[in-house]
Amino acid sequence: MSNPRPNTPLLDKVHSPADLRRMSDGDLARLSDELRAETIWTVSETGGHLGSSLGVVELTTAIHAVFQTPHDKLVWDVGHQCYPHKILTGRRDRMLTLRQKDGLSGFTKRSESEYDPFGAAHSSTSISAALGFATARDLGEATGDAIAVIGDGSISAGMAYEALNNAGSEGRRLFVVLNDNEMSIAPPVGAMSRYLSELSKSPFGQMADEIAKHLPGPFREGAERAKALMTGATGDATLFEQLGFTYVGPIDGHDMGQLLSVLRAAKAQATGPVLIHAVTVKGKGYNPAELSDCCYHGVAKFDVATGQQQKSAPNAPSYTGVFGKRLLAEAEADPKIVAVTAAMPGGTGLDVMQKVYPDRVFDVGIAEQHAVTFAAGMAASGLKPFCAVYSSFLQRGYDQIAHDVALQNLPVRFCIDRAGLVGADGATHAGAFDICFLATLPNMTVMAAADEAELVHMMATMAAHDSGPIALRYPRGEGVGCDMPEQGEVLPIGKGRIVKQGDRVALLSFGAHLNETLAAAEELDARGLSTTVADARFAKPLDTDLIAQLVETHDALITVEQGCEGGFGAMVLHWLAKTGRLDGGVAIRTMTLPDRFIDQASPADMYADAGLTARDIAKAALDAVGVRISPQTAKATS
């Protein structure tokens, strides 16, 4: 399907933001319409984060028109809304490579453009980074103004308050644009969201006098009336003003005239931190997006005329889908089971349980640190909390896992979706580190599902495991299409399983790379190297009997995991070394992700880049047993 490319005569003249600064205000408004059409067309061909990008079309145009980017530093929060920004900053001709192998990142990225002064993808970092730039300017570095654009969802994270708190006390000239579209991925939650909702209903332009007087007539009267009204009505300043910011807003984030006036006035007058509250619509200007519950937050390729997305039929249930269903089943059987998500009820699958038990599922907003310790408090009180957080986002709550959960040995269940390489979201969302940062914690039990049937058993095991914290990791996307058990069977903690018996080479897989490991075993068998395949199931506690048996009865042991160095394979090596089993010389290879970040591509291409294909595993085994593969053989069989 190919959608007709929009006609964009004004946008065709824009090769950098400098071209915007030569346009009239009227042309900038017309340009934004073209930019919106171009964004819709682009994402219809590539898929990606459409809704948030459509919500900032005018804002993007106005900021680049008023501020001198790239000397002034524009820092996007999350960065999923950066497609209009990328189109205006010289990357329009590469937009069809968005989120693809060797293509443009789906988020801002320093190495991609001087207009991306700070990379993002994990939320709530923009104010901190922007304050860093502002401080560097004040210390003499060659940088200009700093502008952070943060959404109403992202400003619910603790890190944003740390930054507001510091910026408000530092008093440096800094611009924070709050892009308030009253949406996160799901509808926003929390008291802050409620507060912003009230604030955004206040009349236009409650702002400080020194900025209001620089506004054109009608805006100024409106602002003065609103200020009188607001001050009269409320008497106190906004939360942001009480933190030391000049608050400007709420303004219509789609009205180019308001945006340009307010940004110009703020730029002309600001001597300290300014927060501009722009009210926008997620998915603005594209009906299917505006009308959909998710505002087309993340979409597949689609037909522009209808909004119909191109989604291939699944070959197997998704891990997330199996997780959601099984959690509901476990929750039906045990009223003490509760669940916690950090603004991702749909992505984690908790929405399945939420529909049935809304009082037992807690969406705490984008607040992973709080989510973990909140779950710890519930565990300390006798409940059985399942804390469902994507692997890479769980990095945000690591000290809470160590300090509040593991050290106190509290029975929090960590359900870690998007473990391993995730594809189009690239390096920022890779679930590469959770095995390493969890298996090294005392008291922690760490499991990984080899397939969707194992996930069912491991969910039952988590529900039953009440003696301390336990984590279960599983990848993004579909399972392998295996037979599914009706019920989950509680697994013996710390016990793995032999999947295929051989006697020369032992492949010990942890998690969802079992299929590739079995394929490697086939190749090795075909070469006359009888191969055992074992599924470790646990990275902690290790099945040391199994490992000892494999090492004693095979010529080589190869560990395989969808995780970084320092994870499962390292734990195996530690144990072997500590028990002297390496002294006699054992042929061992640990197959892990490489010590580098891997850019977006398909998961298969990313694992090939990582050196974790079935062929790679087989080659490691051949190398370990000393069968050198001649270049010709390698070429012939590749």
Ligand SMILES: Cc1ncc(C[n+]2csc(CCOP(=O)(O)OP(=O)(O)O)c2C)c(N)n1
């Ligand atoms: C630390 C972290 N947790 C969760 C996410 C997943 N995530 C991406 S965008 C988003 C919602 C952001 O809402 P908002 O800031 O309001 O931006 P909008 O999409 O409305 O433009 C979430 C939860 C993330 N990127 N980073």
Ligand SMILES: CC(=O)[C@@H](O)[C@H](O)COP(=O)(O)O
């Ligand atoms: C921008 C962001 O962080 C989320 O939208 C993320 O891209 C969701 O990932 P999944 O598509 O794997 O749910």
Ligand SMILES: [Mg+2]
């Ligand atoms: Mg939002």
